Amino acid sequence: MKIIGRFLLAIIYLVIFVSNSVDSVDRHNFKTCDQSNFCKRCRSMSKNQISPFQLVPDSVSLTDKYLEAVITNTKYEGVYLRMRLDGLRDSTLRVRINEDGKQLYNRFQPVHALASEPIPQSMTMARNETTIELELEQSTIKVYITIAPFKLIVYVNDELAMLVNSNNLMQFEHYRPKPESIPDNEVGSWEEFFKEHQDSKPRGPSAVAMDFTLYSSSNLYGLPEHADSFSLKGTSGNDPYRFYNLDVFEYELYNGMALYGAVPFLMGHGKKNSIGIFWLNAAETWVDISGVKSDADRTSVVESIVNLVSGSSVDKEVPQAHFMSESGIIDFFIVLGPKPLDVTRQYSSLTGTAPLPPLFSLAYHQCRWNYNDQKDVHNVETNFDVYDIPMDVMWLDIEHTDSKKYFTWDPIKFSNPVEMINNLTSKGRKLVTIVDPHIKRDSNYFLHNDAISNDLYVKNKDGSVYEGWCWPGSSSYLDFLNPKVQEYYISRFAFNNYLGSTEDLYIWNDMNEPSVFNGPEVTMPKDCVHHGDYEHRDIHNIYGLLQVMSTYEGLLKRTSGKKRPFILTRSHFAGTQRFAAVWTGDNIADWQHLKISLPMCLSLAISGISFCGADVGGFFNNPDKELFIRWYQAGTYLPFFRGHSHIDTKRREPWLFDKQTTSLVRDTIRTRYTLLPLWYTLFKTHELTGAPVIRPLFFEFPSEENVFGIDYEFMVGNSLLVCPVTKPNVQEISVYFPGNDEVWYDRDSHQPIKTNGPIKIQVPINKVPVYQRGGTIIPTKQRVRRSSVVMRDDPYTLVVAIGLKGTAKGNLYVDDEESFEYRDGKFVYIEYEFINNQLISKCIHCNTFNTNSWLEKVMVVGIPSVFTKASIHTVEGSTELSVLYSASNQVLTIRKPAVGIAQNWTITLL
Numbered sequence: 035m036k037i038i039g040r041f042l043l044a045i046i047y048l049v050i051f052v053s054n055s056v057d058s059v060d061r062h063n064f065k066t067c068d069q070s071n072f073c074k075r076c077r078s079m080s081k082n083q084i085s086p087f088q089l090v091p092d093s094v095s096l097t098d099k100y101l102e103a104v105i106t107n108t109k110y111e112g113v114y115l116r117m118r119l120d121g122l123r124d125s126t127l128r129v130r131i132n133e134d135g136k137q138l139y140n141r142f143q144p145v146h147a148l149a150s151e152p153i154p155q156s157m158t159m160a161r162n163e164t165t166i167e168l169e170l171e172q173s174t175i176k177v178y179i180t181i182a183p184f185k186l187i188v189y190v191n192d193e194l195a196m197l198v199n200s201n202n203l204m205q206f207e208h209y210r211p212k213p214e215s216i217p218d219n220e221v222g223s224w225e226e227f228f229k230e231h232q233d234s235k236p237r238g239p240s241a242v243a244m245d246f247t248l249y250s251s252s253n254l255y256g257l258p259e260h261a262d263s264f265s266l267k268g269t270s271g272n273d274p275y276r277f278y279n280l281d282v283f284e285y286e287l288y289n290g291m292a293l294y295g296a297v298p299f300l301m302g303h304g305k306k307n308s309i310g311i312f313w314l315n316a317a318e319t320w321v322d323i324s325g326v327k328s329d330a331d332r333t334s335v336v337e338s339i340v341n342l343v344s345g346s347s348v349d350k351e352v353p354q355a356h357f358m359s360e361s362g363i364i365d366f367f368i369v370l371g372p373k374p375l376d377v378t379r380q381y382s383s384l385t386g387t388a389p390l391p392p393l394f395s396l397a398y399h400q401c402r403w404n405y406n407d408q409k410d411v412h413n414v415e416t417n418f419d420v421y422d423i424p425m426d427v428m429w430l431d432i433e434h435t436d437s438k439k440y441f442t443w444d445p446i447k448f449s450n451p452v453e454m455i456n457n458l459t460s461k462g463r464k465l466v467t468i469v470d471p472h473i474k475r476d477s478n479y480f481l482h483n484d485a486i487s488n489d490l491y492v493k494n495k496d497g498s499v500y501e502g503w504c505w506p507g508s509s510s511y512l513d514f515l516n517p518k519v520q521e522y523y524i525s526r527f528a529f530n531n532y533l534g535s536t537e538d539l540y541i542w543n544d545m546n547e548p549s550v551f552n553g554p555e556v557t558m559p560k561d562c563v564h565h566g567d568y569e570h571r572d573i574h575n576i577y578g579l580l581q582v583m584s585t586y587e588g589l590l591k592r593t594s595g596k597k598r599p600f601i602l603t604r605s606h607f608a609g610t611q612r613f614a615a616v617w618t619g620d621n622i623a624d625w626q627h628l629k630i631s632l633p634m635c636l637s638l639a640i641s642g643i644s645f646c647g648a649d650v651g652g653f654f655n656n657p658d659k660e661l662f663i664r665w666y667q668a669g670t671y672l673p674f675f676r677g678h679s680h681i682d683t684k685r686r687e688p689w690l691f692d693k694q695t696t697s698l699v700r701d702t703i704r705t706r707y708t709l710l711p712l713w714y715t716l717f718k719t720h721e722l723t724g725a726p727v728i729r730p731l732f733f734e735f736p737s738e739e740n741v742f743g744i745d746y747e748f749m750v751g752n753s754l755l756v757c758p759v760t761k762p763n764v765q766e767i768s769v770y771f772p773g774n775d776e777v778w779y780d781r782d783s784h785q786p787i788k789t790n791g792p793i794k795i796q797v798p799i800n801k802v803p804v805y806q807r808g809g810t811i812i813p814t815k816q817r818v819r820r821s822s823v824v825m826r827d828d829p830y831t832l833v834v835a836i837g838l839k840g841t842a843k844g845n846l847y848v849d850d851e852e853s854f855e856y857r858d859g860k861f862v863y864i865e866y867e868f869i870n871n872q873l874i875s876k877c878i879h880c881n882t883f884n885t886n887s888w889l890e891k892v893m894v895v896g897i898p899s900v901f902t903k904a905s906i907h908t909v910e911g912s913t914e915l916s917v918l919y920s921a922s923n924q925v926l927t928i929r930k931p932a933v934g935i936a937q938n939w940t941i942t943l944l
């Protein structure tokens with residue numbers, strides 16, 4: 035969070051960052067590519083030169099799992115690089131290039147992003163003087179490597195899929211001793227200034243870069259976090275997309291400026307297939323994009339593939355990406371699909387999936403900077419009951435601490451945190467407190483004293499402890515790269531260390547880019563030094579990931595691994611999904627920011643991070659009631675659902691506008707609670723398969739080109755199509771219905787829509803355009819209560835939406851909603867199928883977990899009026915059931931089947 039004022043120390047911040055404008059980001063606080071010398075260097079390389087990098091033919095060797103070779107840089111004598119290409123399981127390749135032999139400085143490898151060591155897949159090799167041919171076993175993948183210059187050409191199913199270094203933009207600046215006198219054209223490689231900040235660059239130039247041509251794609255996606263359209267835009271004439279985790283005040287929309295997170299994963303999609311590139315590098319990175327379909331200058335894709343192997347550059351009509359990083363090694367993975375869900379599975383097998391979140395975290399969260407004291411918390415919480423609005427989690431921002439010392443409580447305002455938490459718990463609710471990585475330099479603060487005496491802080495380049503300004507004033511920053519720091523931080527979450535915390539308190543890691551109010555670009559200087567003699571430059575983008583890893587371990591350890599942690603983080607990197615949910619940071623209460631929350635979360639979702647949301651209502655400024663209502667309606671369908679607001683805004687708990695607003699916000703939050711079984715089942719599937727919980731339309735309709743650019747609507751799993759209203763004062767909006775063999779049912783009226791294409795939909799203020807796809811069955815709970823915990827044993831209602839073929843399918847996952855016992859098999863998994871006018875429940879995994887939930891109702895949507903009765907058949911025999919048919923909307927309601935949910939049964943319509 036960010037602020038103008040209130041804090042003495044924030045005055046400095048105010049002068050530096052806010053004086054120019056309080057309405058939008060001050061771009062001048064952030065570098066352009068031209069101001070980032072390595073970006074300028076890499077970007078100015080010519081596509082028309084011949085790449086100086088060549089394989090040393092005699093050095094090529096193949097074990098059965100990987101190929102190794104030495105690469106020379108023909109521009110510098112005596113510079114040797116070592117390249118290793120691994121074939122990996124599930125149509126995946128990995129290429130690493132590092133300096134060969136002894137290095138002047140260690141190059142950083144952010145292995146923390148990887149969930150585990152990738153599993154190798156054997157390859158076979160054939161070669162002649164110019165080319166090496168590799169074949170990945172158990173796949174249809176062939177890789178050609180040209181020796182001079184070094185390039186890769188990847189074929190899938192004998193079709194060209196990807197080219198690497200085809201534009202000759204590979205770069206690898208080897209470490210070298212600083213010259214006595216620096217030539218004019220190298221000055222920026224050894225020292226750089228930005229505003230009043232010097233980056234001393236004691237290690238000199240060390241950039242790495244590579245270009246990729248995604249031959250089989252028409253659109254490119256991914257590369258979060260940027261406040262831009264979902265389908266990436268060409269960057270020619272603009273800056274490249276930038277990755278440098280930053281705390282950006284009131285960020286601007288529709289550009290590639292860096293934001294809080296960096297997931298260097300790019301997905302390419304065309305009518306026939308999808309592929310992905312994961313560029314594993316934690317340093318500042320820029321990515322140029324060209325040849326995408328949305329580019330004006332793009333003409334038709336060239337059919338002939340001339341001279342690929344001989345090395346001429348590729349036509350600009352094909353999507354291309356040029357990754358440029360300031361330091362580290364070249365380390366990239368290519369995942370070859372071919373379907374979108376294959377790509378996300380392949381990428382997830384590298385960086386991991388999100389572990390099943392505790393169910394409460396999928397419910398509604400109420401936050402504000404700040405709830406003033408425990409009485410305020412009590413009043414707000416009680417009012418949710420008074421107004422009959424469900425709510426699971428109250429959040430406390432920085433003011434809850436004793437003068438911004440994390441892991442402490444303000445002794446006056448929060449004098450009895452345990453009673454406060456227990457009060458929440460008695461209603462099934464939880465508390466989240468904020469814990470930031472900056473540490474107040476205060477000799478009365480145990481954490482600072484421990485950090486000094488145990489040497490836990492990040493250092494300046496001269497070895498002294500780095501000091502910057504943040505919320506507490508003078509602060510230092512824990513060096514999470516140091517295993518000793520991780521261990522210490524983990525122990526902070528123990529109940530006897532974090533006094534006032536209980537099992538029902540969870541954690542919010544904010545400001546972890548890290549945010550430094552007086553640092554260059556509001557972060558830490560790049561020449562600061564971390565454990566292992568790495569510069570901050572090398573590790574910057576994983577700083578936040580390292581913090582959440584430790585927080586996660588801490589929450590795990592405090593219950594001896596019994597309860598699932600819940601953490602929210604602002605900074606993120608590839609792999610963050612294994613530890614925390616992510617929100618889109620400090621947005622603004624305006625319609626454009628509501629709208630951008632969809633593409634921002636979609637980009638994260640296809641890049642491994644499904645658990646995403648935006649501050650509902652907008653963080654800065656005051657939403658009017660229309661925006662407030664529409665934002666709650668949209669937030670209902672994003673995975674992380676939290677209302678949050680800035681300290682200078684008006685209070686905006688849902689009952690503070692007028693009756694209609696309260697009622698509409700209540701309705702939509704209640705809808706969220708009815709859908710919790712669906713969200714939970716989708717998160718379980720995500721954990722197993724990496725399938726994004728919310729997904730772009732092209733994931734379900736991969737050959738429908740009309741949907742490739744759509745990011746104003748999305749799908750929840752494969753069953754719900756959601757098109758939130760993100761414009762003020764509109765009577766109707768256009769909703770695009772994908773698929774030429776589909777029927778969609780309006781969730782409110784149950785009216786079927788069979789059109790393939792855009793349709794005008796009336797959207798009065800109570801209308802949220804949401805459609806269930808024919809052919810799907812979704813599990814719901816219709817008895818909404820004050821919190822999800824008290825709904826645990828409630829009965830289910832199944833909503834069966836009949837497809838054009840008269841069938842439907844769905845599933846349901848159930849467990850204790852909070853522990854890890856599901857990993858010992860204690861869960862229920864059921865598959866439902868509607869076929870031949872029978873609904874069949876197949877309990878695939880049942881006997882190890884006891885649930886009291888039963889089946890209360892079945893709604894069959896889109897069924898003709900011929901049925902007047904139903905019977906249910908279980909192991910105990912058959913029973914007749916009463917049905918109610920509504921002819922106006924073709925819904926058959928089967929009342930009280932009253933079987934336990936974890937059973938096999940068949941309902942037959944008669």
Ligand SMILES: *[C@@H]1O[C@H](CO)[C@@H](O)[C@H](O)[C@H]1NC(C)=O
Pocket residue numbers: 162163164165167178343
């Ligand atoms: C080497 O192999 C490549 C790929 O199979 C082929 O295109 C090229 O003509 C071959 N070159 C020679 C000299 O045989």
Ligand SMILES: *[C@@H]1O[C@H](CO)[C@@H](O)[C@H](O)[C@H]1NC(C)=O
Pocket residue numbers: 408409412450453454457
């Ligand atoms: C806990 O709830 C009781 C009963 O409503 C209330 O009197 C008390 O002030 C609450 N305590 C705190 C710390 O909020």
Ligand SMILES: *[C@@H]1O[C@H](CO)[C@@H](O)[C@H](O)[C@H]1NC(C)=O
Pocket residue numbers: 876877878880881936937938
């Ligand atoms: C339900 O049926 C499936 C086979 O369709 C079987 O594997 C499972 O054990 C049965 N479950 C129960 C609870 O009877």
